[in-house]
Amino acid sequence: MFQETITAADGTVETGTASEAHVVSLLRRALGNRRCTVEATCTGGVVIVREVWDGGVIPKRRTLAFEPVTPLGNITARVREDLSAIGSRPSAHLVTKAEAEFRTSVGRISAGMWGVAPAASRKLVDRGLLVVGEEFAATSNGYLAETRRLVRVSLAARLAMIAADHRTRTGAPAGYVRPADIGMTGSAGLCKPGKRSGMLYDRRSPSSCACGDWSFHGADGPDDARRKAREHRQSATAAAVAAFLD
Numbered sequence: 355m356f357q358e359t360i361t362a363a364d365g366t367v368e369t370g371t372a373s374e375a376h377v378v379s380l381l382r383r384a385l386g387n388r389r390c391t392v393e394a395t396c397t398g399g400v401v402i403v404r405e406v407w408d409g410g411v412i413p414k415r416r417t418l419a420f421e422p423v424t425p426l427g428n429i430t431a432r433v434r435e436d437l438s439a440i441g442s443r444p445s446a447h448l449v450t451k452a453e454a455e456f457r458t459s460v461g462r463i464s465a466g467m468w469g470v471a472p473a474a475s476r477k478l479v480d481r482g483l484l485v486v487g488e489e490f491a492a493t494s495n496g497y498l499a500e501t502r503r504l505v506r507v508s509l510a511a512r513l514a515m516i517a518a519d520h521r522t523r524t525g526a527p528a529g530y531v532r533p534a535d536i537g538m539t540g541s542a543g544l545c546k547p548g549k550r551s552g553m554l555y556d557r558r559s560p561s562s563c564a565c566g567d568w569s570f571h572g573a574d575g576p577d578d579a580r581r582k583a584r585e586h587r588q589s590a591t592a593a594a595v596a597a598f599l600d
């Protein structure tokens with residue numbers, strides 16, 4: 355379940371709750387609409403911004419923000435391994451009942467060769483990182499009865515991982531530099547006596563992403579770099595969400 359905050363173009367705010375299925379359907383619609391942007395948050399939420407044209411000169415903005423009702427907590431490298439094993443196996447399941455010979459498997463999650471011990475499995479479910487399906491009958495070894503529930507990685511967990519993969523950093527402008535240090539030649543630079551004589555103010559702000567695939571030198575200072583970084587996070591979120599909704 356998600357906490358929903360809708361901010362209309364006129365600034366009015368409405369709040370409520372939304373199911374995972376509802377957020378998924380909004381994401382699907384947003385991905386097919388070029389007037390929409392989506393951005394995952396590191397807490398497992400998502401912000402969908404839609405520009406609505408109503409004949410005015412500039413579009414009106416409607417912002418839909420969703421955050422999981424239950425905080426996911428920190429996703430450690432270990433938890434992430436469990437989630438990626440479970441996420442890559444549609445048959446991943448939790449064993450709920452088994453005969454005496456297989457009682458140690460009760461409470462465990464199996465995802466192919468990957469297994470998650472009962473205590474860790476319970477935490478993944480309680481924290482809202484996994485969604486558990488209905489119970490169904492199966493067998494432990496081909497003939498001993500067992501009951502299972504399918505498990506899958508929650509939307510909130512996926513969003514938190516996308517945001518973690520695309521954490522961006524924007525540094526301060528380089529400041530006063532010698533023209534030659536930024537590849538400029540000739541007589542550029544301040545013509546004043548003192549320490550800054552002959553120097554230039556370099557407004558370019560470096561910005562980069564944890565994914566390693568994106569970096570930018572904002573020609574127009576940190577605001578420009580931050581705007582570009584946000585655009586990168588939005589396009590990375592859209593691509594990653596489209597990949598798992600497929």
Ligand SMILES: [Zn+2]
Pocket residue numbers: 519520521563564565566567568586590
């Ligand atoms: Zn990135």
